[in-house]
Amino acid sequence: MSSPGHVFTVSELNRAARELLEAAFGEVWVQGEITDLTRAPSGHLYFTLKDGGGELDAVRFRSRSALLADAAVAPGTVVLALGKLTVYEPRGRYQFVTTLIQPIRAGALRLAFEQLKQKLEQEGLFSPDRKAPIPAFPERIGVITSRSGAAIRDIVSVLERRWPAVAIALFPSSVQGETAPAELRAALERAIRFSREVAPIDTLIVGRGGGSAEDLAAFNDEALARAIAACPIPILSAVGHEIDFSIADFVADRRAPTPSAAAELAVPSREDLVARLDGAAARIARAAGATFRARRQALRSLLRTSLFRIPERRVETLDQQLDQLVSAAVRGVVAVWEKRRRAARHAEDVLRLSNPALPLERGYSLTFVSGSRRPLRAAEEVREGEILETRLGRGRLRSRVEEVNRE
């Protein structure tokens, strides 16, 4: 065996390969279909470009100019991408770092989605008068999702905090892969039968946590969509993240942007209800107190009129009985205030949870029309060409509206 000449360290070899690749290709255009798209919390986009013969790992780093164009980066879309071929040294993988992405045409997956959406819409399956209201005080919530996914964990943790006075019936199903649509349909049928035969289910949540477009594809199944539309129990859909729309979302009685949000929509808030109860107790105590005081005063003057000719001692006894009645009433009030003080201990939690900056840290954002202080809630509040200000967890954005989609 011949002795080796120059021995590279792994890092050296990766670096040399990177320099070689970068020098050999420079900046190039490449055409391919986007798959396996992941939006990292950092804002970077990771995806694969593929054609019939191969695949290429690609990344689009977050930058100010990237934000607008990102809308074009959807799975299944065939794009022209400009960038550099390089090696990601820590993993020794070569990848394409793009700076510009231009869509050429929507991919097959996207086309099928649009066609099905149009078909079901024409049949009237998305019609607002088909939508059942979600019950305000459910006793049992059915959840159709994977037993090991993030969705059930998120739902349980929201309900534990917000409204534990409810039972969850989990109907496990796989939520991705070829068998998922049929399994989801079977779980839905099981839930409906359970509700009829065993214990009534007030609200159903159907969904899963975030994933790539391929991962979420089961929720674009036509038969599943029809089963959801026909379901006699009010259904909340909760598929993926805020930005993901599925066919299930359109046929459900209400779309929730995430599984956690579905749990929030499915139950009242414990804190709101406690505030309502305290308000009612205070009103009752006030109203009753006013009545008691007025009557006591009237009685006392009556007792003291000579008309009744009651001995003074008897008057005192009666007066004392009145006092006892009133103080019993007051004790009742005090007991309520005691409970209320205990509720105040939760106030700190409430404050913490209602801090408007907290959702921003999780990736939600607040958008205002420039100069306005009222957050935007609906697309129809803005016009094309208007300047918007967006508050993110860190920093702000200023942008111009290109298109208003009122849907």
Added chain:
Amino acid sequence: MKIEASLKKLEEITSRLEKPDLPLDEALALFEEGLPLAASVKEELDRAKLRIEQVLETSKGTFEIEPFDLHAN
């Protein structure tokens, strides 16, 4: 729907109590009914513990209901 019914009842009690010229015995009865009702709903909420079960189906089509442990999955 127990909590919902209690809330409706409370609302009714409150508006009746706030009527002027309410007879004393009626005011007392409403007061004695209303405050414990408000307190009992709160206690029920404080005591409430989320119940989770998973519903499976056997090959015979019967239901199999098991407690679901989030941390075991």
